Amino acid sequence: MARTITEIQQIILTEKEKYVELDVLNSTSKTAIWRLWTFIISTAIWLHENIVERNALLSRPHTLNWYREQAFSYIPGADLIWKDGYFQFDTNGIGDVEAAKLIKYCSISERLFSDIFTDDQDVTQNTEELIKEYYYNQVGIVTIKVAKEEGGIPAQLTTGERLPFIAFMNEIKDAGTQLRIISTAGDKIRIVMEVYVDPLVIYTQGVNAGALISDSSIKPLEDVILSYLRNLEFNGAFVPTFLIDRVQSVPGVKLPLLRQVKIAAFNQDFSSGNTVYDDTDNRKETSFFVPTSGYFNTNFDTTNDEGIYITYYPYNLQTDPSFNI
Secondary structure (H helix, E strand, O other), X not given: OOOOHHHXXXXXXXXXXXXXXXXXXXXXXXXXXXXXXXXXXXXXXXXXXXXXXXXXXXXXXXXXXXXXXXXXXXXXXXXXXXXXXXXXXXXXXXXXXXXXXXXOEEEEEEEOHHHHOOOOOOOOOOHHHHHHHHHHOOEOEEEXXXXXXXXXXXXXOOHHHHHHHHHHHHHHOOOOOEEEEEOOOOEXXXXXXXXXXXXXXXXXXXXOOOOEOOOOOOOHHHHHHHHHHHOOOOOOOEOHXXXXXXXXXXXXXXXXXXXXXXXXXXXXXXXXXXXXXXXXXXXXXXXXXXXXXXXXXXXXXHHHOOEEEEEEEEOOOOOOHHHHO
């Protein structure tokens, strides 16, 4: 942001005090010739900085990150105006501009032609087939996943919020750019674990299974898993290994075993979703996966088998672990 004339002039005055030979210029009058010269020079520098700043703003390439910045700038109901060579919102009358902005989570991605067709792949097919393949795989389409925030976690935009936002993005986008905007409820997730714990620290049976013996209102493993899900970067990867590391760090946990992870889009059930981790199917496990919506629903609907399911076993070095299974 360009400096003000006053800020620039003060820098000049501060620098002037460093030179003894300039002590003769000691008048405090604003109309003193030497002070007028500092004002003129400050004004010239200010004008130059504003020109450079405006040119830099107008010449910025519209990268994926630029689209992300535009999404975060969206203010529902505010007038979109063309000013100083670019679109911006009229914020006059808006007390808290940041609070008025709707989008709190956003990720941008684009699928390239090279992602679909490798150098050694035969693409000498007829034009119609090539076009079908191109659009089927959404090549060249900028995908924008967005969410607002409710209760400190991501939430989908309502229809009344989503449609004006789409209209805004289509208004400011580059000509020829195709946008695909996604804002849905969080993906469903089901996590199944078996955990061996210190029976002197964590209950293993009964209604308090998983709770701390010192405070039965706290179930530390469920809390840390929930925290992991809620603190994932928006559109970030769920990494089973990282989850196990988090659980392993809980006091009283001796041996965590991740048995299964199932995910499904908000409008699917687990039978049509993906089992992304299952240690009983003799297949290589998925190293990481990204939710379709950009985030997971953590207000679990247990009637649909969403949630965290943990079976607890006491850990005893004198006991064969298979005895407890």
